[in-house]
Amino acid sequence: MEQEMKNCTTKGEEETVRGEDDGNKWVYDSSLDHKGRVPLRTSTGVWKAALFIIVIEFSERLTYFGTATNLISYLTKVIHQDLKEAAKSVNNWAGVTTMMPLLGGFFADAYTGRFSMILISSGLYLMGMGLLTMSQFIPGLKPCSTDTCSHPRKVHEVVFFLAIYLLSLGTGGHKPCLESFGADQFDDDHTEERKQKMSYFNWWSFALCCGLLLGVTLIVYLEDYVSWGLASLILTATMAVAVMIFYFGKPFYRYRVPEGSPLTPMLQVLFAAIRKRNLPYPPNPALLYEKSHKDKGRLLYHTNNLRFLDKAAIVEGSTNLLTEKQPNPWRLATVTEVEEMKLVINIIPIWLTSLPFGVSLAQTTTFFVKQSSTMNRKIGNDFEIPPASIHALSAIAMMVSVAIYDKILVRMLRRATGNERGINILQRIGFGMIFSILAMATAAIVEMKRLRVVEKEIILGGKTGTLSMSAFWLGPQYIILGIGDSFTLVGLQEYFYDQVPDSMRSLGIAIYLSVIGVGSFLSSFLITLADHVTKKSGTSWFGKDTNKSRLDNFYWLLAVLNGLNLCVYVLLAKRYTYKDVNRSGIVADSYKGESKVLEA
Structure with a gap:
């Protein structure tokens, strides 16, 4: 008997070793290769695939920031909108652009898949950039000379806004799918690849900042001092080349098959929980219904929060799971489906408390740029940088911070905390929120100084043109926000x-982007509200002339709102329950009310 047990043990160990070897050769995370087969680990995924995706992200961000950061200048100089109207136009466009990914992410997860959605969006993006380029070169579409008229041709305005909103549609598919498609190239169930995925988010942001840096320096310089048309032509060509490079990486990618609407299982959980609301909880969570790991993706462990939803997984007395192979999902949900519903509910408070950070970010492409346009931007005697190029300091700060965090801080923190991330995700986000408060307070102090210079040189001194105060006084607020971005945005x-x-991982990235989008809309709302209130007291904070505005008061308001929000966020983060994946593939079988273990 002892010998038989020994033989069984040895056999089990051999099967485990073979299973581990097989798992190192093939990727069993529900992904497929480009021919629809289980991917071979050595020839697909990880950095060899992610680099193709990072290239198109760099190009997309170069195009986006080359357009977005100087948009307020175009609207005021070429379209001839006043400051308040231009700021609202920029915020509304940025809001739409960062909300569209919710639609693109949903369709990618439910129907098209990420790869196909990226190609569709690339087509829309190239259409928008092509139209933008044509509006600068075709005589009938070009804006009139700013020296001879105060308004551009109406046709130019229509074509221009059509083009930039086509970019919004393209971004709607690019942003949620590119980043999540890149992260899909790393297997969560493989220890080494899981660690590489944590670095992937850092270096993804590094590439994003490289695109931002070139966009707000080289491209913006071309727009302001050479030709808007030439800048658009370069961006269009760069985007076309990047799309071709992305397509050539097709054999190296790991693909996820869309599983239909991710919202349907959540509705089923909610309906089943309501239907069984009067049933008592089982004495042991192991008695709740769960499928085998083979049936559908990864399993999640049961958690004790939002217990009402657990009732959706209670097996009713009349349900015979031995004979009923596929229970009615509107009557019985699995523990994993219930936990997925809990995850979605849990992210709502975190999303809400992230919005004030999004409002702070909205200032970098609106009021910060207009402040810069009134200040001395000369380097040396002759070279003058464009107003939007000060944004480069934010990109540089984020790039340096991300590199230090990934290569130094994470390794130190791993040894100190024993956490493979170094610190948990919500702690990282919270640290960045502290920097947003400091950035808004710094912006307010710098603006107060700028207004004192305005009073001395323009109001009392009668000076015209730019101030003697250097635009690099804006550097600290950009740098502080850049450091904050390396924590909060990456987190x-x-x-x-x-x-x-x-x-619903594409949709997840879209929800992240909506933080920035809704933040832009909230910024517009706060501008309107503050303008309405301060007009009643005599002088609006937002005049047509930046030098007659009180942006410092608006920045102090944002600093206070971010501070109050941080207090709420800390309370939520302390109580948060993280996603708990069952990596062993072992589940409880509750078919007969027993608690026995099945191997998946």
């Missing part, structure tokens, strides 16, 4: 990819 990307159900 939010990882959070909304990792903490949503596996079936």
Whole structure:
């Protein structure tokens, strides 16, 4: 008998070793290669695939920031909108652009898949950039000379706004799918690849900042001092080349098959929980219904929060799971489906408390740029940088911070905390929020100084043109926000990819982007509200002339709102329950009310 047990043990160990070897050769995370087969680990995925995706992200961000950061200058100089109207136009466009990914992410997860959605969006993006380029070169579409008229041709205005909103549609598919498609190239169930994925989010943001840096320096310089048309032509050509490079990486990618609407299982859980609301909870969570790991993706462990939803997984007395192979999903949900519903509910408070950070970010492409346009931007005697190029300091700060965090801080923190991330995701986000408060307070102090210079040189001294005060006084607020971005923005990307159900990761990245989009809309709303209130007291904070505005008061308001929000966020983060994946593939079988273990 002892010999038989020994033989069984040895056999089990051999099967385990073979299973581990097989797992190192093939990728069993529900992904497929370009021919629809189980991917071979050595020839697909990880950095060899992610680099193709990072290239198109760099190009897309170069195009986006080359357009977005100087948009307020175009609207005021060429379209001839006043400051308040231009700021609202920029915020509304940025809001739409960062809300569209919710639609693109949903369709990618439910129907098209990420790869196909990226190609569709690339086509829309190229159409928008092509139209933008034509509006600068075709005589009938060109704006009139700013020296001879105060308004451009109406046709130019229509074509221009059509083009930039086509970019919004393209971004709607690019942003949620590119980042999540890149993260899909790393297997969560493989220890080494899981660690590489954590670095991936950092270096993804590094590439994003490289695109931002070139966009707000080289491209913006061409727009302001050479030709808007030449800048658009370069961006269009760069985007076309990047799309071709992305397509050539097709054999190296790992693909996820869309599983239909990710919202349907959540509705089923809610309906089943309401229907069984009067049933008593089982004495042991192991008695709740769960499928085998083979049936559908990764399993999640049961958690004790939002217990009302657990009732959806209670097996009713009349249900015979031995004979009923596929229970009615509107009557009985699995523990994993219930936990996925909990994940979605749990992210809502985190999303809400991230919005004030999005409002702070909205200032970098609106009021910060207009402040810069009134200040001395000369380097040396002759070279003058464009107003939007000060944004480069934010990109540089973020790039340096991300590199230091990934290569130094994470390794130190891993040894100190024993956490493979170094610190958990919500802690990282919270640290960045502290920097947003400091950035808004710094912006207010710098603006107060700028207004004192305005009073001395323009109001009392009668000077015309730019102030003697250097635009690099704006550097500290950009740098502080850049450091904050390396914590909060990268943390939010990882959070909304990792903490949503596996079936809605494109939508998860879209939800992250909506933080920035809704933040832009909220910025417009706060501008309107503050303008309405301060007009009643005599002088609006937002005049047509930046030198007659009180942007410092608006920045102090944002600093206070961010401070109050941080207090709420800390309370939520302390109580948050993270996604708990069952990597062993072992589940409880409750078919007969027993608690026995099945191997998946």
